[in-house]
Amino acid sequence: MNQTKSVRSTRTDLRRDITKLPSWLKATIGNASDISTVQKIIRKREIHTICEEGRCPNRGECYANKTATFLLMGQVCTRACGFCQVDKGKAPMLLDPEEPRKVAEAVSLLGLHYVVLTSVARDDLADGGAAWFVKVMSAIRQANTQTEIEVLTPDFWSGKAGAEAQKARVATVVAAKPACYNHNLETVARLQAPVRRGAKYERSLDVLRWVKKLDPTIPTKSGLMLGLGETEAEIRQTMEDLRQIDCDRLTIGQYMRPSLEHLPVQKYWTPEEFTYLGEMASSLGFSHVRSGPLVRSSYHAGEEE
Numbered sequence: 581m582n583q584t585k586s587v588r589s590t591r592t593d594l595r596r597d598i599t600k601l602p603s604w605l606k607a608t609i610g611n612a613s614d615i616s617t618v619q620k621i622i623r624k625r626e627i628h629t630i631c632e633e634g635r636c637p638n639r640g641e642c643y644a645n646k647t648a649t650f651l652l653m654g655q656v657c658t659r660a661c662g663f664c665q666v667d668k669g670k671a672p673m674l675l676d677p678e679e680p681r682k683v684a685e686a687v688s689l690l691g692l693h694y695v696v697l698t699s700v701a702r703d704d705l706a707d708g709g710a711a712w713f714v715k716v717m718s719a720i721r722q723a724n725t726q727t728e729i730e731v732l733t734p735d736f737w738s739g740k741a742g743a744e745a746q747k748a749r750v751a752t753v754v755a756a757k758p759a760c761y762n763h764n765l766e767t768v769a770r771l772q773a774p775v776r777r778g779a780k781y782e783r784s785l786d787v788l789r790w791v792k793k794l795d796p797t798i799p800t801k802s803g804l805m806l807g808l809g810e811t812e813a814e815i816r817q818t819m820e821d822l823r824q825i826d827c828d829r830l831t832i833g834q835y836m837r838p839s840l841e842h843l844p845v846q847k848y849w850t851p852e853e854f855t856y857l858g859e860m861a862s863s864l865g866f867s868h869v870r871s872g873p874l875v876r877s878s879y880h881a882g883e884e885e
Contacts (some may be wrong), residue, residue, distance in 0.1 A: 581832075602848050603836060604873050618648065624789050625682040628655050649696040649732070650683050652716055653709050675705075675712065680698060680719035695720060695760075696733035696878040701778070708736035710749035715755045732762040732877055735779055735787050745814050746783075747790050754794045760829070762801040763787045764877055765822070767781045767815035775808055775843065789825040799867075801829035803877040806854075807844040808835055814859060819864050829868040830861050833875035849873065 622629055629653040653674040676682075687695055697716055701708040710733075717729050736749035754761065769781040788800045793814075801821055804815065815832075822830065832854060837845050849857075851873060858871030 652699040684719040684723040701734040703738040710752040728759040730760040731758040764803040799828040803831040805835040832871040834873040
C-alpha cells in the first residue's frame with residue numbers, strides 16, 4: 581500500500597471509530613463567538629490552553645462561564661502517555677519569560693473569574709516547573725485580584741531525584757495558596773503503566789497526601805477517565821485510596837480516543853453508570869463530585885468554591 585492510500589485508510593478508520601460514539605458523547609460545540617474570542621486572544625499572545633490543545637468537548641460552555649484552563653511551559657510534553665493528545669518530545673521548547681504576563685493579560689481581557697493552571701510534564705527542568713506555576717499565579721493575582729486560581733500539576737518527578745525533592749517541589753506550589761490543588765490519577769492502579777507512561781499510582785497519591793499535610797486548608801482533587809478496561813471494583817478501590825489520603829474532590833469522565841495512535845476505548849460507560857459511580861463517590865465522603873461522560877478535570881471547577 582502506498583503512503584497516500586495508507587493515510588486515507590487511517591483517516592477512514594478514525595472516522596469510523598468516531599461515528600461509533602454513543603449519542604450521549606456527541607456534545608454541542610457551544611457558542612461559536614465565545615470560542616472565537618478566546619482563540620484570538622490566546623493565539624495573539626502565543627500561549628496555550630488545554631481546552632484547545634486537548635480539544636475538550638466542554639470548552640464552549642466553560643468559556644461562557646468565564647473559566648478556562650491554561651497550559652503552561654509550552655505544548656510539548658516530556659512523557660508519552662497513551663491517552664493524551666498533547667504533543668510529545670525529548671527536547672521541549674525553552675520557557676517563554678513573558679508567559680506569566682501574557683497569561684495574566686489574557687485572564688484580564690477575558691474577564692475570567694476562575695482559572696485553572698496546568699502544564700505539560702517538564703522532566704527536563706530542575707524543579708519540574710514548580711516555580712513556574714508560582715510565577716504565573718503571582719502575575720495573575722497582581723492583575724486580577726478577584727480571580728481564583730486552581731492548579732492541576734504533574735507529579736514533579738524527573739527520575740533524577742528522590743521523594744524528598746519531589747515533595748519540595750509540591751511544597752513550592754502549596755506555599756502559593758491555590759484555591760484547589762488537583763493532580764489526576766487518571767486510571768486505576770492496574771492500568772497505570774500503559775496509560776500513564778512515566779507515572780506511578782503511589783507517587784501520585786503521595787502528591788495529594790503531601791498537599792494535605794503541608795496545608796490542610798487547601799482542597800485537593802483528582803480525576804479518573806473510564807473506558808480503558810477498569811472494573812467497577814477497581815474504581816471503588818481507587819476512590820477509597822483517594823479518601824484514605826483525604827482527597828476532597830473527584831471528577832469522573834469517559835476516555836475518548838484522540839487518534840488511532842492512542843489507546844483504544846474498551847468500554848463506553850453509560851450516563852446511568854456515571855450517576856451510580858458519582859453517588860458511590862459521594863457516599864465515600866468526597867465533598868464535590870462531578871461524574872458524567874463528558875466531565876473533564878476542570879469541568880465547572882469554579883462552582884466548587
